[in-house]
Amino acid sequence: MEVIQHIIQQNEQGERIDKIVSGLNKEWSRSQVQQWIKDGHIKVDEEKVKPNFKCPAESTITVTIPEPEGLDVEPENLHLDIAYEDSDVIVVNKPKGMVVHPAPGHYSGTMVNGLMYHCKDLSGINGVLRPGIVHRIDKDTSGLLMVAKNDLAHEHLVNQLVAKTVTRKYTAIVHGTIPHEYGTIDAPIGRDPKDRQSMTVVDNGKNAVTHFKVLERFKDFTLVQCELETGRTHQIRVHMKYIGYPLAGDPKYGPRKTLNINGQALHAGVLGFNHPRTEEYMEFQAELPKEFEQLLAQLKNNH
Known part of the structure; x- marks a missing residue:
């Protein structure tokens, strides 16, 4: 789970917490944020609050982004520019504008969706949302990424990154x-x-x-x-x-x-x-x- 913290500034004090949090990421809808608050994924100074809570200055909002439960990454027939492929590794030339793996706000159209359709077998080390992903590049950055087809390849490639x-x-x-x-x-x-x-x-x-x-x-x-x-x-x-x-x-x-x-x-x-x-x-x-x-x-x- 990703955890994000935000300290309330003077110009934000008195604002509703759901409005402030939905403004932190344009991909988070107000209704989604309200549900996160009700489920306890969003707290103020470690305390549960209601969506209409008015935030005092210098208080700390903590957002714990929940992993989608039981989400299966759907294979999608997307065009992928494959630079190299064998039984262990795929090298993909990712176009600008494509997200690498599913995340809140992006559950389809990602490179992983396309890879799941293309080859079916990817390493499971990073879980259901990021199978095979060894490293990432930003959505609007284009270029080459290496992807692991099995756990042995995944660990080997990660060790090279660390080294x-x-x-x-x-x-x-x-x-x-x-x-x-x-x-x-x-x-x-x-x-x-x-x-x-x-x-x-x-x-x-x-x-x-x-x-x-x-x-x-x-x-x-x-x-x-x-x-x-x-x-x-x-x-x-x-x-x-x-x-x-x-x-x-x-x-x-x-x-x-x-x-x-x-x-x-x-x-x-x-x-x-x-x-x-x-x-x-x-x-x-x-x-x-x-x-x-x-x-x-x-x-x-x-x-």
Whole structure:
């Protein structure tokens, strides 16, 4: 179960708890939140309340998102761009806009729904909602993901992630002109205490390291390649914002005045790992999506 906490600000005091909580995530309906409150999944300062409870300032709302009971992931005949497949592993080139696995608000149309239809056999380590999923990329990030077909493969791939031996290179467009050619961002990432739906650099966060190099410079923007050493939630988006070069189009961490695109300009273009059975190193590349290429052409023309 995922647990989210939110501290009531001065401008929120006196507001109904169901209104405040439904505003924390646009995918949570008011009626769904009210049911969670009645079921005790939402508390204020560890106490059960009613949906019309008026929240005092500096009190803490704790939302424990319940796992859907008895939910079966329905196989769906979705188009999947399979870069590689054998009896242990699938490598999928996920399109922008597709959610990786079912979650509150997204129980169909996800990559997992498509995989269940495509191959039927996925590892069960992450349970019914995330079968086979070893790592994730955000909904609006495109690119390569490795998926495990059995538990042996799953454990092997996860161990490689922990050992930092998996190659993960992303192409991104960021705001601003980065003056130097290379850089390493070593800054811990955790939940933003002011916004529990966002991540940020915090002293008590988890270790996070991103390496980057400049590929091309444009007027007011830079094309970079980012290589992950660790894999924290929103890592590249948070780290590039932290050093003053937020991703173009990023609705959460970028500026309001940005390029007219749907979500961040970020593509997981290179993925490499040792095969869980043969130990052979395998590396895959996915070309930039057409939308990304068109954006680059536009920046070059403006430049």
